[in-house]
Amino acid sequence: MTAFDTQALRNAFGTFLTGVTVVTARDAQGEPLGFTANSFSSVSLDPALLLVCLAKSSQNYDTLVNTAGFAVNILAETQVDISNTFARPSDDRFADVDWHAGPHGAPIIDSSSAWFECKMFNVVDAGDHAILIGQVMAFDSTAKPGLGYARGAYVTPSASAAAILPTSKLVVSVLVEQDGHVLLLSDDGGGVMLPETEVGPDETVSSAMQRLLLEAGVAAEPGFLYSVYEDAARKQQHLCFLCQATRCTSAAGVFVPISASTWDDVTDPATVTLLERYAAETKIGTLGIYYGNQNSGKVRAVV
Numbered sequence: 001m002t003a004f005d006t007q008a009l010r011n012a013f014g015t016f017l018t019g020v021t022v023v024t025a026r027d028a029q030g031e032p033l034g035f036t037a038n039s040f041s042s043v044s045l046d047p048a049l050l051l052v053c054l055a056k057s058s059q060n061y062d063t064l065v066n067t068a069g070f071a072v073n074i075l076a077e078t079q080v081d082i083s084n085t086f087a088r089p090s091d092d093r094f095a096d097v098d099w100h101a102g103p104h105g106a107p108i109i110d111s112s113s114a115w116f117e118c119k120m121f122n123v124v125d126a127g128d129h130a131i132l133i134g135q136v137m138a139f140d141s142t143a144k145p146g147l148g149y150a151r152g153a154y155v156t157p158s159a160s161a162a163a164i165l166p167t168s169k170l171v172v173s174v175l176v177e178q179d180g181h182v183l184l185l186s187d188d189g190g191g192v193m194l195p196e197t198e199v200g201p202d203e204t205v206s207s208a209m210q211r212l213l214l215e216a217g218v219a220a221e222p223g224f225l226y227s228v229y230e231d232a233a234r235k236q237q238h239l240c241f242l243c244q245a246t247r248c249t250s251a252a253g254v255f256v257p258i259s260a261s262t263w264d265d266v267t268d269p270a271t272v273t274l275l276e277r278y279a280a281e282t283k284i285g286t287l288g289i290y291y292g293n294q295n296s297g298k299v300r301a302v303v
């Protein structure tokens with residue numbers, strides 16, 4: 001037998017990025033037991049088989065190799081604490097964990113990404129571990145991102161990605177003008193607003209604007225950029241485009257004359273400022289572009 005440096009071998013195995021599971025079962029008294037395991041693997045679809053490797057040093061080794069059934073809970077990214085609980089010595093690992101009995105009685109940990117309840121299919125002796133092969137009797141899975149583990153540390157890809165993405169969303173609004181009137185929609189709270197929409201993950205700014213015009217039920221040419229501002233209060237980056245309507249009708253809103261008194265009911269202060277500027281600029285016939293935030297910024301003339 002080749003004698004390896006055990007720590008070096010453990011480190012090399014540890015480079016393999018895995019998920020994290022908690023394997024659960026019942027002891028002879030029916031009490032729940034479980035341990036953290038990343039040695040999980042799917043094995044077969046027909047029959048539905050999976051495996052997990054159990055160290056012979058486990059305090060529950062005898063119970064687990066003789067159990068008729070067990071469950072594998074695939075931990076979600078938010079369940080690092082549960083992983084730690086089931087990897088450390090404890091009088092009652094289930095004390096602070098929400099769980100329920102699966103259809104066949106094995107403990108199922110709530111809010112996991114997925115769980116598989118198995119009957120024991122085979123136990124294979126394998127060095128200092130036993131391979132528990134389970135036949136899946138019931139399972140469920142969710143869209144919750146799974147917890148990862150590599151090189152002795154937890155990996156939370158979705159949470160990390162969310163942390164580096166901008167927290168604010170991109171919102172496009174349109175100032176649709178025709179014959180001295182602008183289009184306003186009801187904001188469902190008793191006030192009115194410009195048509196606006198969040199740019200979806202699969203959309204471009206232009207496609208979101210086209211969709212917005214379609215939803216506003218107005219025939220209008222997509223226009224030019226009129227205002228760019230960060231609205232810290234609403235956690236939004238905001239782009240407002242000026243669009244010329246080809247007809248002064250809208251299925252979704254009403255065209256009101258461009259004069260301060262007609263937008264008394266506009267609830268968003270940044271939109272009021274924008275409309276006031278538009279009214280003033282159209283009077284003198286010079287339009288500019290606004291750059292700033294929801295409270296203050298600069299208007300640059302369009303040359």
Ligand SMILES: Cc1cc2nc3c(=O)[nH]c(=O)nc-3n(C[C@H](O)[C@H](O)[C@H](O)COP(=O)(O)O)c2cc1C
Pocket residue numbers: 020034035036037038039040053054055057058059060061083086087088089149
């Ligand atoms: C991320 C992670 C993965 C683990 N994977 C396994 C595993 O696959 N098999 C195993 O026997 N122990 C594994 N362990 C170690 C056990 O969870 C740990 O030794 C636990 O205390 C065993 O408890 P027990 O003696 O009550 O069974 C892992 C620990 C962690 C933190």
